[in-house]
Amino acid sequence: MDPVVKKFDNNIYQIDVLMEDKKERMACYYIDSEDPILIEVGPSNSFPYLIAGLESIGIKDIRRSAITHLHLDHVGGIGHMVEEYKDHFVYIHELGEKHLPNPEKLWKAVADVYTEEWLENNWGKIKPTPLENIKTLNDGYEFKLSKTRLLKALYSPGHAKHHYTFYDEESGTMFMGDTLGLIYPHGEFVQPNLPPPDFDKELLFKTLDNIRNYDLSKLAIAHFGIHNEPYRLLDNAYESIDNWINFITSLPDTSDEEAASLLTTWVKTNYEILLVDNITIENYIKNMNPLMQIKGIRNYLNLID
Numbered sequence: 344m345d346p347v348v349k350k351f352d353n354n355i356y357q358i359d360v361l362m363e364d365k366k367e368r369m370a371c372y373y374i375d376s377e378d379p380i381l382i383e384v385g386p387s388n389s390f391p392y393l394i395a396g397l398e399s400i401g402i403k404d405i406r407r408s409a410i411t412h413l414h415l416d417h418v419g420g421i422g423h424m425v426e427e428y429k430d431h432f433v434y435i436h437e438l439g440e441k442h443l444p445n446p447e448k449l450w451k452a453v454a455d456v457y458t459e460e461w462l463e464n465n466w467g468k469i470k471p472t473p474l475e476n477i478k479t480l481n482d483g484y485e486f487k488l489s490k491t492r493l494l495k496a497l498y499s500p501g502h503a504k505h506h507y508t509f510y511d512e513e514s515g516t517m518f519m520g521d522t523l524g525l526i527y528p529h530g531e532f533v534q535p536n537l538p539p540p541d542f543d544k545e546l547l548f549k550t551l552d553n554i555r556n557y558d559l560s561k562l563a564i565a566h567f568g569i570h571n572e573p574y575r576l577l578d579n580a581y582e583s584i585d586n587w588i589n590f591i592t593s594l595p596d597t598s599d600e601e602a603a604s605l606l607t608t609w610v611k612t613n614y615e616i617l618l619v620d621n622i623t624i625e626n627y628i629k630n631m632n633p634l635m636q637i638k639g640i641r642n643y644l645n646l647i648d
């Protein structure tokens with residue numbers, strides 16, 4: 344399978360890195376400019392696809408990447424990147440300095456949710472990144488892409504406490520990472536993505552409010568793609584997140600596993616009522632990881648209790 348690279352206006356490229364060897368699971372973005380930047384590197388197993396995608400548009404030297412957050416589907420390939428390109432600098436939340444040179448803890452946290460075997464087969468082992476290749480972001484940090492073009496980093500907690508989004512004023516594109524949720528494959532609906540231990544509704548809504556204040560024409564979502572109608576999608580995200588929390592709160596005392604199965608049935612039925620086609624429903628359901636959602640929401644509800 345070849346990675347699919349799609350060019351958008353303002354020299355923004357979307358690279359489908361074929362996460363888990365499937366299409367439209369994980370997008371990285373490349374802004375071609377005087378001083379270009381890659382946004383997200385994807386998981387380790389996708390690294391060959393990322394490089395092949397970049398080479399297919401003539402990019403052979405990648406000097407810097409901005410990572411939205413420290414989850415392995417977004418940052419897992421960074422050790423491979425700095426090994427391949429010695430002068431590569433990764434820009435990330437300050438926790439990156441702690442975890443990327445010694446990624447065992449990151450690995451274990453995810454392995455506890457997905458199992459080690461699943462992780463190795465699907466996302467691949469993360470290699471350490473030397474400290475000198477790591478630069479930490481702060482809220483409002485500006486990447487200079489050219490004399491006139493800036494990419495601004497916004498601290499965006501809620502999905503994860505180490506999450507940044509990136510705003511390109513020239514194109515009006517906000518690179519969202521997982522802040523909004525999932526949209527598969529080109530769907531109309533935002534499916535929440537609320538994992539433990541960090542999901543926090545108040546923080547996430549504050550982040551979405553902050554993003555809403557920007558002059559937006561597109562949202563670039565990691566899972567998956569560049570979407571128009573940013574304000575409608577943001578409104579949809581608030582509504583879906585509230586609906587999911589209300590649904591979980593309304594469940595009687597059930598195990599996490601039972602709750603996950605009830606959530607799946609309920610979400611599926613909702614898509615059917617909305618007349619979403621079967622393939623799209625399958626995509627949404629396959630990628631929701633319901634048990635993780637239940638754990639994330641219940642963890643949040645316990646915190647505010």
Ligand SMILES: [Zn+2]
Nearest residue numbers: 414416521565
């Ligand atoms: Zn993700």
